[in-house]
Amino acid sequence: MKMTKEIPQLLKGFRDYLPQQQLARRKILGKISEVFERFGFAPIDTPVLEYYELLGGKYGDEGEQLMYKFTDQGDRKVAMRYDLTVPLARVMASYPDLPKPFKRYQMALVWRADKPQKGRYRELMQCDVDVVGSNSINADVEVIAAMNAAYKSLEVGNVEVKFNDRKLVDEALGQLQVNRDDVPKFMRTLDKLDKMGEEKVIASLTEQGFAADILKEYAGVMDDLAKNYVVQMQQLLSGLGVERMKFDKYLMRGLDYYTGLVFEFTLVEKPEFGSVGGGGRYDKLIGSITGVDMPAVGGSIGLDRLFAALEEMGVISPQTAAEVIVFNLDKSLTPDYLNMVKNLRDAGLDAEFYYDPVKLDKQFKYAEAKNMQVAVIYGTEEAKTRKVNIKNLREKQQRVVDLDNLISEVKSMLW
Amino acid sequence: MKMTKEIPQLLKGFRDYLPQQQLARRKILGKISEVFERFGFAPIDTPVLEYYELLGGKYGDEGEQLMYKFTDQGDRKVAMRYDLTVPLARVMASYPDLPKPFKRYQMALVWRADKPQKGRYRELMQCDVDVVGSNSINADVEVIAAMNAAYKSLEVGNVEVKFNDRKLVDEALGQLQVNRDDVPKFMRTLDKLDKMGEEKVIASLTEQGFAADILKEYAGVMDDLAKNYVVQMQQLLSGLGVERMKFDKYLMRGLDYYTGLVFEFTLVEKPEFGSVGGGGRYDKLIGSITGVDMPAVGGSIGLDRLFAALEEMGVISPQTAAEVIVFNLDKSLTPDYLNMVKNLRDAGLDAEFYYDPVKLDKQFKYAEAKNMQVAVIYGTEEAKTRKVNIKNLREKQQRVVDLDNLISEVKSMLW
Numbered sequence: 001m002k003m004t005k006e007i008p009q010l011l012k013g014f015r016d017y018l019p020q021q022q023l024a025r026r027k028i029l030g031k032i033s034e035v036f037e038r039f040g041f042a043p044i045d046t047p048v049l050e051y052y053e054l055l056g057g058k059y060g061d062e063g064e065q066l067m068y069k070f071t072d073q074g075d076r077k078v079a080m081r082y083d084l085t086v087p088l089a090r091v092m093a094s095y096p097d098l099p100k101p102f103k104r105y106q107m108a109l110v111w112r113a114d115k116p117q118k119g120r121y122r123e124l125m126q127c128d129v130d131v132v133g134s135n136s137i138n139a140d141v142e143v144i145a146a147m148n149a150a151y152k153s154l155e156v157g158n159v160e161v162k163f164n165d166r167k168l169v170d171e172a173l174g175q176l177q178v179n180r181d182d183v184p185k186f187m188r189t190l191d192k193l194d195k196m197g198e199e200k201v202i203a204s205l206t207e208q209g210f211a212a213d214i215l216k217e218y219a220g221v222m223d224d225l226a227k228n229y230v231v232q233m234q235q236l237l238s239g240l241g242v243e244r245m246k247f248d249k250y251l252m253r254g255l256d257y258y259t260g261l262v263f264e265f266t267l268v269e270k271p272e273f274g275s276v277g278g279g280g281r282y283d284k285l286i287g288s289i290t291g292v293d294m295p296a297v298g299g300s301i302g303l304d305r306l307f308a309a310l311e312e313m314g315v316i317s318p319q320t321a322a323e324v325i326v327f328n329l330d331k332s333l334t335p336d337y338l339n340m341v342k343n344l345r346d347a348g349l350d351a352e353f354y355y356d357p358v359k360l361d362k363q364f365k366y367a368e369a370k371n372m373q374v375a376v377i378y379g380t381e382e383a384k385t386r387k388v389n390i391k392n393l394r395e396k397q398q399r400v401v402d403l404d405n406l407i408s409e410v411k412s413m414l415w
Numbered sequence: 416m417k418m419t420k421e422i423p424q425l426l427k428g429f430r431d432y433l434p435q436q437q438l439a440r441r442k443i444l445g446k447i448s449e450v451f452e453r454f455g456f457a458p459i460d461t462p463v464l465e466y467y468e469l470l471g472g473k474y475g476d477e478g479e480q481l482m483y484k485f486t487d488q489g490d491r492k493v494a495m496r497y498d499l500t501v502p503l504a505r506v507m508a509s510y511p512d513l514p515k516p517f518k519r520y521q522m523a524l525v526w527r528a529d530k531p532q533k534g535r536y537r538e539l540m541q542c543d544v545d546v547v548g549s550n551s552i553n554a555d556v557e558v559i560a561a562m563n564a565a566y567k568s569l570e571v572g573n574v575e576v577k578f579n580d581r582k583l584v585d586e587a588l589g590q591l592q593v594n595r596d597d598v599p600k601f602m603r604t605l606d607k608l609d610k611m612g613e614e615k616v617i618a619s620l621t622e623q624g625f626a627a628d629i630l631k632e633y634a635g636v637m638d639d640l641a642k643n644y645v646v647q648m649q650q651l652l653s654g655l656g657v658e659r660m661k662f663d664k665y666l667m668r669g670l671d672y673y674t675g676l677v678f679e680f681t682l683v684e685k686p687e688f689g690s691v692g693g694g695g696r697y698d699k700l701i702g703s704i705t706g707v708d709m710p711a712v713g714g715s716i717g718l719d720r721l722f723a724a725l726e727e728m729g730v731i732s733p734q735t736a737a738e739v740i741v742f743n744l745d746k747s748l749t750p751d752y753l754n755m756v757k758n759l760r761d762a763g764l765d766a767e768f769y770y771d772p773v774k775l776d777k778q779f780k781y782a783e784a785k786n787m788q789v790a791v792i793y794g795t796e797e798a799k800t801r802k803v804n805i806k807n808l809r810e811k812q813q814r815v816v817d818l819d820n821l822i823s824e825v826k827s828m829l830w
Contacts, residue, residue: 007469007504007505007508007704007705007706008465008466008468008469008505009466009505009509010462010465010505010509011462011464011465011466011491011493012489014462014464015462016459016460016461016462016506016509016510017458017459017460017461018459018506018510018513019457019458019459019519022457022458022459022460023457023458025460026448026458030445033441037737037765038760038763038764038765038766039760039765039766039767040737040740040765040766040767042434042437042438042737042785043432043434043437043438043441044431044432044433044434044437045431045432045437045440046431046432047425047426047429047430047431047538048463048495048524048526048538049426049429049483049526049538050423050425050426051423051424051426053423054422054423065488066488068464068485068487068488070483070485070486071485072483072528073480073481073483073528074427074528076426078426080463089422090422090423090424090425091431091433093422094424094425094431095431095433098433099780099781099784099785100781101770101781103767104434109463111463111464113487113488113489123462123463123464131770134770134771136770136771138743138749138768138770138771139770142767142770149760235750236749236753239749239750239753239754239757240753240756240757241757241760241761289422290422291422322452322455322457325455328553334553334651334654335650335654338651338654338655339654341655342654342655342656345453345454345564345656346656348453349453350452350453350454350455351453351454351455352454352455352518352557353553355516355546355549355551355553355554355557356549356551356553365514366514366515366516369514370457370514
């Protein structure tokens with residue numbers, strides 16, 4: 001064997017998905033799609049590249065730094081998709097005839113040149129679900145319910161959704177005579193309550209010029225203001241099948257653009273994974289991009305963090321593409337092997353045959369490496385009597401069956 | 416309403432997939448995946464960005480011009496995926512323990528800054544299927560059979576595969592005393608036979624210094640040489656369920672890297688779409704990239720051309736995400752609407768409810784625009800008697816049913 005050349009490896013912060021991971025990932029995406037469609041959301045897709053002019057300046061200073069951008073062959077400044085919301089705004093402006101409310105989901109990669117860390121990638125899969133063109137609270141709860149149902153379909157255990165409403169926060173701060181311009185500062189500081197703890201948050205608020213008892217006052221006013229809202233949300237969410245929900249007056253979410261509902265999902269049994277998704281209402285964002293105001297509410301499931309959680313929970317089990325392998329014992333029996341594998345496939349089974357009549361030992365190792373379930377063993381001896389040996393590779397049992405019954409016998413071994 | 420700002424549009428050569436197209440595309444990709452997995456191929460995925468060093472120089476001058484490349488934030492020269500074969504070579508080098516033969520498929524976008532034309536995009540979806548690590552003819556036929564089955568699953572009508580073997584071409588030209596170095600020239604010229612016609616090809620060959628009767632001689636020698644090979648291929652392909660195949664001694668395929676089998680699929684009823692997929696054996700390519708020779712055979716379905724063909728054949732019909740819509744007649748009935756929609760979804764139906772109690776007319780228009788099948792109409796009158804009106808929106812029939820029987824009644828209307 002020649003020496004391996006030094007060939008370029010993966011870029012830092014990127015990853016390959018080998019069969020086991022990719023099968024699991026496809027399965028997860030498939031389940032999420034199915035749920036979103038059951039809720040009446042339809043998929044769209046948009047290009048990976050957009051004019052930089054569209055994406056630039058939409059994601060703050062950080063976004064500007066982390067966005068992949070370059071000049072293309074036609075001297076256009078272009079950028080790689082950074083999230084799925086700005087492209088959605090462009091779609092809404094480009095196709096004014098889309099029926100509204102426009103309920104769409106999009107599962108697509110986005111790129112952010114973040115510092116690579118364990119479990120943090122520069123190529124991320126996002127699953128976004130949004131309703132554009134309705135300001136109804138029904139749209140709010142449906143986005144939450146659809147995401148809730150998506151998590152439930154994934155066997156991640158129980159999820160809990162925390163929610164709050166920025167309009168209420170605004171109103172509470174108004175009652176507390178907080179200057180309108182200071183509201184975002186207040187929200188951003190409170191957003192860190194989980195990480196910093198109450199004491200530090202109070203210190204930080206005081207330092208920024210808020211009253212010393214602002215947090216206590218805020219809590220009192222909010223409890224009062226939110227009563228009816230909380231009851232209504234609970235009724236609507238329960239009505240749509242959401243089981244665990246909690247009003248959280250301290251929940252703010254980082255992004256500046258939310259105008260009403262904000263929400264966040266956590267795994268009840270794995271709280272250490274933090275938020276596995278969230279979103280909110282953003283009634284001004286599309287207008288700020290397109291010039292035409294359009295109310296909107298949506299959420300995003302961060303697939304990579306969820307995938308990591310599922311891997312740790314052992315929910316992602318070894319998977320294989322093929323269930324059955326037909327071993328190759330004798331080249332002259334090739335027509336029989338082809339016939340078997342064809343019949344297995346026609347019966348809906350994932351099946352392959354080994355291409356070369358190499359030592360059986362090697363073929364068993366291949367089947368094991370691919371985690372296959374059943375091997376079909378058929379050599380010149382078996383051929384004489386039209387018998388075939390089938391072996392359950394997991395339970396190491398085998399039996400000899402009539403060639404004519406191969407399909408039903410393999411099926412009975414699989415299930 | 417404010418004026419729409421001039422917001423950046425789609426980049427030239429790129430396209431959005433709105434719900435109808437994206438649903439159709441997802442369905443096609445899903446069917447192709449299913450077939451490939453039934454044949455024992457497992458999916459992988461690789462990053463959109465790779466080191467330029469890996470991709471550069473692999474695709475000839477044209478590739479160099481058309482490749483999207485730039486310098487990233489960390490001063491690395493990177494490039495966007497240009498095909499799925501070079502990344503596969505990197506994967507083979509990065510994970511030497513992958514069980515071999517490694518049978519993988521990958522469905523992923525590639526980018527080529529080609530001149531935009533009707534039906535030609537700069538962002539392309541490729542569906543590649545390859546076997547790495549086997550030089551068996553069984554691997555050759557299985558790649559063809561898997562692609563053949565994929566087309567069959569898509570209702571594109573009959574497909575035909577033409578095949579040839581470059582080893583035979585080499586041998587034939589050797590017998591005709593053609594200089595080894597002139598073989599690629601001969602192949603590239605013959606590759607244009609379909610477009611240029613025989614006369615021009617002969618003229619071009621003569622001009623390049625080949626004997627005047629080279630084509631005739633070649634045909635004779637090839638017919639002789641290929642006999643056994645053709646019979647064997649036909650037997651193997653038939654064994655795996657391929658129905659229409661044709662040996663084509665003039666088929667060459669453009670790429671220089673093929674070393675044995677070359678093949679191409681066309682639509683029997685839509686020959687004007689040209690090749691909708693093809694591939695071949697490339698035993699030297701992986702070694703030339705990684706330094707370790709590894710035999711490989713594979714093919715690629717060009718989804719965009721196929722999608723265009725399917726659109727033209729009317730196989731891509733209007734689709735919708737939701738099958739059933741519950742209309743909103745009265746805000747006070749919201750709990751009932753939620754309950755209905757939840758039960759419909761729990762029964763496996765794609766269902767949505769209209770968020771706002773606007774005029775029924777508007778709700779009907781929405782349902783029609785989304786091509787929904789059944790509307791559930793339930794107002795205060797119906798509520799009194801626990802009856803509900805269900806309407807088949809396609810056949811414009813309606814009937815009044817008991818609220819308790821809603822699910823079964825809607826189902827009977829859908830099927």
